[in-house]
Amino acid sequence: MGNCFRKKSHNPNQPQPQPARPPTGDDAVKSSRSRKMSTSLIQTSSGPSQSSKSKYCKDEQRSATRQERNKDVSSHSRKENRKKSKGHGSPTTPRDWPVSRVKKLVWVPGRNIKSFYYSVLRAATHKFSDENIIGEGGFGKVYIGYINPHSMSAAKPDTGKAVAIKVLGRRGVQSDKEWQNELTFLKTLNHPNVVKLLGYCNERDHRIVVYEYMCRGSLDTHLLRENDTELNWSRRIKIAIGIARAVDYLHSCARPVIHRDLKASNVLLDAEFNPELSDFGLARYGPLEDQSHVSSGVIGTRGYIAPEYFTTGHLTVKTDVYSFGVVLLELFSGCVAVKRSRDTSERDLAVWAKPHLSSHMELRKIIDKKIVWNIDMDEAQKFASIICRCLSSDPKNRPTMGEVLASLEQLEQDMLLSNLNTLGLSKYYRRAHI
Known part of the structure; x- marks a missing residue:
């Protein structure tokens, strides 16, 4: 079978057409005039008018726009149906984002x-x-x-x-x-x-x-000063309550925030000894409601890290509760989280202090010497009890920060009533709060 497309036969004796040359001079002017006249004649005789043509184009554009919108809507519907068929459900909101996606968010300044x-x-x-x-x-x-x-x-x-x-x-x-x-x-x-x-x-x-700027600096500098008498017992309770309020606020966010580096050096004090929690470089979002924990590489400061986080890398809000217990212990003892003994060996303050916290007779051994003789032992025992609960080895046995805050506020109220009783003014205080 031959080729379907064949070249036309070519007669060598037939004269070949010459390429057209552009008109010049007067011929160019005449040619231009003739083209204009012929175009106008064609438009007036056979084609639609300019106004009707414009209207026709607009109708075409509207129709095309409607078709495009319908196409987009149907395309979007198909995508949504595909998501539902795969079990994605409704679009994910920022509150429900998994940790892996939250970490990838780019910071945008407020x-x-x-x-x-x-x-x-x-x-x-x-x-x-x-x-x-x-x-x-x-x-x-x-x-x-x-x-x-x-x-x-x-x-x-x-x-x-x-x-x-x-x-x-x-x-x-x-x-x-x-x-x-x-x-x-x-x-x-x-x-x-x-x-x-x-x-x-x-x-x-x-x-x-x-x-x-916080004019009184960090909490640890006050605790380590040997001659610092400003940090009395009532101010230490006030500081503990302020920190507890900050951590409870973090844990109560729509997506709980775990600080992960809660320690005395990250607590700043203003002129009235009101504390503010700082340094959120290691903070991260906590588990959602359907999660027991989030997995993370172990990071933080030695002496403040919860034992289950150190061994498994499982991070929960109870990790912060343990660290807060260490801060309470620092407030109570005036010692740093990692305590150095005379033989230059190091040991965790929490491990060293736990046996003394549970014994009423041993309690004075760990109370800061700057306040030990100006503290009511019943109040000290209640404070030590809160510390023990926070430092529980099993995170399930630790209280929430809301419960810790309530216990500290109750202790502060009891201390105030005790002081008023000494002055004979407790009945007036009770009437004012009924």
Whole structure:
């Protein structure tokens, strides 16, 4: 069978047509006029009018738009049906996101969070002078700086507002993640006992967080001072209640937040000894209602880590309860979480103190010497009981932070009534609260 497409026969004697040349001069003008006239004649004689043609095009466009919308709706419906058939159900809301997806969220600064230039923070801290250092840890250093509250520019100490400026000292994937994690949580948290985030700096290699300034510094510095008499028993109870309120707030969020680094050095005090919880670099979302725990690499500070988290990596809100128990023990004993003995060996304060907490006769051995003779032993026993419950080896036996908070508030109320009884004013107090 031959080819279906054949070339036309070619006669070599037949003259070949020459290619048309563009008209020039007067011929070009005449040609243009003739084309215009012929076009107008064709339009007036056979084609639709311009107005009817325009109307026809608009109708076509509307029809095409309706078809496109119907196509999109049907396409969306098909996608939804496919999701339901696979068991996906309704679209996932942020509150129900799994932990793996929450971790991948990119941090977006809040509208009321200031983005500072590095030059402004450098000037505010007197070029990050050593004289301005107010704290130091594994993350880097914290400086006191002064900012004009109106222009948010650097200011002098006598005219500006004091702020705390935390500079990330080390760089790497993990440290950058902690920096971003802290900003992600602090921009959404709002509680009187959670430190206030004022701004940040993300310029070139600089990672900086700007907080409100807490003039009395961290709790651990007061506990370790041998001659510090300001941290009396009633103030320690007040601090314990403030921290408990902060942690209870975190655990009561729509998606519970686990701090994971709850310790005395992360508790800051203002002029009235009101505490604020800081450093959310290790914080993460807790398990959902249908989960018993979230799995995580063990991270935190030695001496504060719950035993089940250390051995299994299972993270729950009860992990924070254990760490809070260690902070209560620090308030009670005036010792650090990892206690050094005379033979230079180290041991956890919680392990060392547990036998003494459960014995009324042994209790005085672990109470801070600065308050041991100014404390009612019945109150001390109640406080020790709360510590023991928080430090239970089995997380199921630990109370919730709401229960811990209620116990501490009841203890504070009992202490107030006891003091009023001493003054003979308890009956007036009871009448005022009936």
